[in-house]
Each structure stands twice: as C-alpha cells, then as structure tokens.
Amino acid sequence: MARASTRPTSRDVAHAAGVSQAAVSLVLGGKWRGRVSEQTAERVREAAHRLGYRPNLAARNLRLGRxxxxxxxxxxxxxxxxxxxxxxxxxxxxxxxxxxxxxxxxxxxxxxxxxxxxxxxxxxxxxxxxxxxxxxxxxxxxxxxxxxxxxxxxxxxxxxxxxLDIADGVRQVTEHLLGLGHRRFLHLAADVSSWTFDIRARGLDARLGAVPGTDVRRARAPLTIEGALAAAQTALTAPGPRPTAVVCDDDNLAAGAYKAARRLGLRVPDDLSVTGLDDLALARAIDPELTTVRLDAxxxxxxxxxxxxxxxxxxxxxxxxxxxxxxxxxxxxxxxxx
Missing domain, CATH: 3.40.50.2300 (Response regulator)
Known part of the structure; x- marks a missing residue:
C-alpha cells in the first residue's frame, strides 16, 4: 500500500537550506531584514519553493493570537x-x-x-x-x-x-466648465453628512468664488436617481436665470439631472452641461455619455x-x-x- 505523501515542514526547509528553523520563520514571515543576510533569505525561499512548502497559517495564527x-x-x-x-x-x-x-x-x-x-x-x-x-x-x-x-x-x-484626491477632481471639473464659458452653476449635492461630500462643496465654492461673475445654486438630494431628478427639476425651475451647468456629487445624481433636463425640454449638452464624479458603468450607458471624474475604486x-x-x-x-x-x-x- 502506498504511503500518503508527507507535507514538508519548516524543519525540512531549514535542513535543505542549511539554516535554523528560526531563520526559516523570519524569512517566510517577512521579518528577516537586519537579522539574516540576503543570501540566506534567498536560500530559504529557494528551498521552500523547491519543496513545495506552505506555512500552516492556522497554527501560526494561534501562536500570534490573530x-x-x-x-x-x-x-x-x-x-x-x-x-x-x-x-x-x-x-x-x-x-x-x-x-x-x-x-x-x-x-x-x-x-x-x-x-x-x-x-x-x-x-x-x-x-x-x-x-x-x-x-x-x-x-x-x-x-x-x-x-x-x-x-x-x-x-x-x-x-x-x-x-482619493477629491479636491483635485472638483478642481478639474470646475476648470473644464469655466474653460467652456460657463458662469451659472447648479451644484447637485449628496444629502449625506460626510467629509468626502463636504470637500466637494468647499472646493467648488472656493474656485468659483475666485471668478467674478459666477453664480452657484446648491440643491441637496439623496443618492438616488429619482431623488436627484426631483431636486434638479426644482432647482432648474427656480426664479432667476437658469444655470447652464450642473455639477453633480456622483454619477447617479448626474443621471437624475439628465432626467430632469429632459422633462423640462432641455437638451444635454446644448442647453445644459452635466458632470458627475465616480466614472461608474452608468456614465457610459446614458446618452450622451457623461463627463465625470474617474476614481480608481x-x-x-x-x-x-x-x-x-x-x-x-x-x-x-x-x-x-x-x-x-x-x-x-x-x-x-x-x-x-x-
């Protein structure tokens, strides 16, 4: 009857590399620098690879209390x-x-x-x-x-x-829209108490506040397309000159702004430019495709x-x-x- 194969142990690796088990533990645990030489570490890694050694994580975790x-x-x-x-x-x-x-x-x-x-x-x-x-x-x-x-x-x-460098993302959006000639803005802001959304509002206000002749409205909406639709529709029909650009805190809010524009008979981008932030799959599914800030999730x-x-x-x-x-x-x- 054939004997079952025996899993190699750290002792086997130590013997093959000609080092102590302690050295094997240091090298395979990533804590060898300054304690064993590079040459020794390489011998241990080569021996472990040759033998097909895999550390027993369960036993190691019990020792570490992790x-x-x-x-x-x-x-x-x-x-x-x-x-x-x-x-x-x-x-x-x-x-x-x-x-x-x-x-x-x-x-x-x-x-x-x-x-x-x-x-x-x-x-x-x-x-x-x-x-x-x-x-x-x-x-x-x-x-x-x-x-x-x-x-x-x-x-x-x-x-x-x-x-993520959200502040720079807001700066890029703002510079893009200013460069196109926009001066009347609607900020469709997420109705969420969070630092990341505060950064968006502060960055937009600071940049546009430095450009004479700009105007910014802010409408808050839940992070849903339907919530954004209602908030954008209300803001775009408020008294006074209508905004020509909508800066949205994320792509879902931008999709809601699209729907609001169409209900009001406005064309994107001819009558109203819209930007998002995230670059979700949604950004390429809507028509026209959305100008947005890509975040590498x-x-x-x-x-x-x-x-x-x-x-x-x-x-x-x-x-x-x-x-x-x-x-x-x-x-x-x-x-x-x-």
Whole structure:
C-alpha cells in the first residue's frame, strides 16, 4: 500500500537550506531584514519553493493570537464603487494570507447585525468608509486597528487615513466648465453628512468664488436617481436665470439631472452641461455619455488594505492622496448663446 505523501515542514526547509528553523520563520514571515543576510533569505525561499512548502497559517495564527481577518465597513453592498473597493482590498489581503469580511452600515441597505458578536475577539483590524463611520461604534470596531477611507486626516478616528484626491477632481471639473464659458452653476449635492461630500462643496465654492461673475445654486438630494431628478427639476425651475451647468456629487445624481433636463425640454449638452464624479458603468450607458471624474475604486481598496497591514506591523503607511482624472465625454459643451 502506498504511503500518503508527507507535507514538508519548516524543519525540512531549514535542513535543505542549511539554516535554523528560526531563520526559516523570519524569512517566510517577512521579518528577516537586519537579522539574516540576503543570501540566506534567498536560500530559504529557494528551498521552500523547491519543496513545495506552505506555512500552516492556522497554527501560526494561534501562536500570534490573530485571526487574519479584516472587516471592511461600507455604506451599502449594492454600490458599484464599493464593490471595486472590496475587490482591491481582498486581492491584497489574499496575497498576505488575510481574509476580508464585508459589513454594510445600517445607513446603507438596511440594518445589519454585528457579524461576530464580539468584533474585538474575531478581527485583526477594520477598514471603514467615512460614510459608514456610525456603524463602527455599534460593532466596537473603533477599538481595533483602524484605517479610514475618505476621511478628514486631521480628525479621523483611525490610525491612518487613505483618501482619493477629491479636491483635485472638483478642481478639474470646475476648470473644464469655466474653460467652456460657463458662469451659472447648479451644484447637485449628496444629502449625506460626510467629509468626502463636504470637500466637494468647499472646493467648488472656493474656485468659483475666485471668478467674478459666477453664480452657484446648491440643491441637496439623496443618492438616488429619482431623488436627484426631483431636486434638479426644482432647482432648474427656480426664479432667476437658469444655470447652464450642473455639477453633480456622483454619477447617479448626474443621471437624475439628465432626467430632469429632459422633462423640462432641455437638451444635454446644448442647453445644459452635466458632470458627475465616480466614472461608474452608468456614465457610459446614458446618452450622451457623461463627463465625470474617474476614481480608481480597486486601487482605493488596495491602498486601504496596505495601510492596515502597515499599521498591524507598526510601520508608517505611505502618504499622499490617490490621483483622480477628469474624463471628458459628450455631456459638456459651451453654454447656449444668450
């Protein structure tokens, strides 16, 4: 009867590389720099590869007192953007032997129970969007190593923050519309209390306030197409000169602005230019295609997970916001002649 194959152990790797088991542990645990030489580390990696060695994560986790599980707290699971954030975070987590559990904020798609009963006992850390920050207290996630996404670096709950350069995205949109000749604006703002949306409003006001002859109206709407339709229709029919450009806090609001324009007999972009922010699939599905700011959601999740790994290893996460880019499509044009 054939003997079952024996899984190689760290002792086997140590013997093959001619080093101690302690050295193998340091190298395969990524903590060898300054403690063993580069040549030794390479011998260990080569021996592990040749033998097909895989570390026993379950045993390692018991020794470290870790579960190698991270919680990603998002406003809703049905949002395309946060699906991208999850994809990026999960990919990096898997590369480092971690798993990611999603937790929707009660303010998202509905009430969600604490997925663990005791988050502190079952998690190594948390990544949370500032839009879902209220959920942290409910699950005691704010008492764990925490990285905040889209959060004010000066007043964040987290040990680190990771941000997209939303302020620059607003600047790019504003410069584009000003360059086309627009001076009367409607800001269709998300009716959500969040730093990331405050940045949009402040950036727009600051840039347009520096240009003589500009006028800005602001209408708040829930983050739904129907809510944006109602808010935009009301704002576009208010007394006074009608805005010639609508700056929307996200692409769903822009879709609502499209519907409002059509109900009022306005053509996009001939009578009304519209911009979004996100570059969701929706931006290319509507007609004309939407001028919007592309946010790399997967890179956002990637950077968030790398920042949390740095916090867990007592390293300083990389600094600097993630660049964003204006994508000009058919929804913007010079304002109509007076």
């Amino acid at each position: 579960t190698r599980t991270v919680l990603l707290v998002v406003p809703a699971l049905t949002t395309e953007f946060f699906a991208g954030v999850y994809t990026g975070a999960a990919r990096v987590a898997a590369e480092h032997g971690f798993g990611v559990v999603l937790y929707p904020s009660p303010q998202g798609i509905g009430p969600a129970r604490d997925p663990f009963g005791s988050a502190q006992a079952a998690l190594d850390g948390v990544i949370a969007s500032s839009m879902a920050a209220d959920a942290l207290t409910a699950i005691r996630g704010d008492q764990l190593p925490l990285v905040m996404l889209d959060s004010d670096p000066a007043g964040s709950l987290g040990a680190a923050t990771v941000n 997967e890179l956002f999740g990637d950077r968030g997970m790398r920042a949390l790994l740095a916090v867990l290893e007592d390293r300083t996460p990389p600094a600097g916001d993630i660049p964003v880019h204006l994508v000009v499509r058919g929804s913007t044009a010079p304002p109509p002649a007076i």
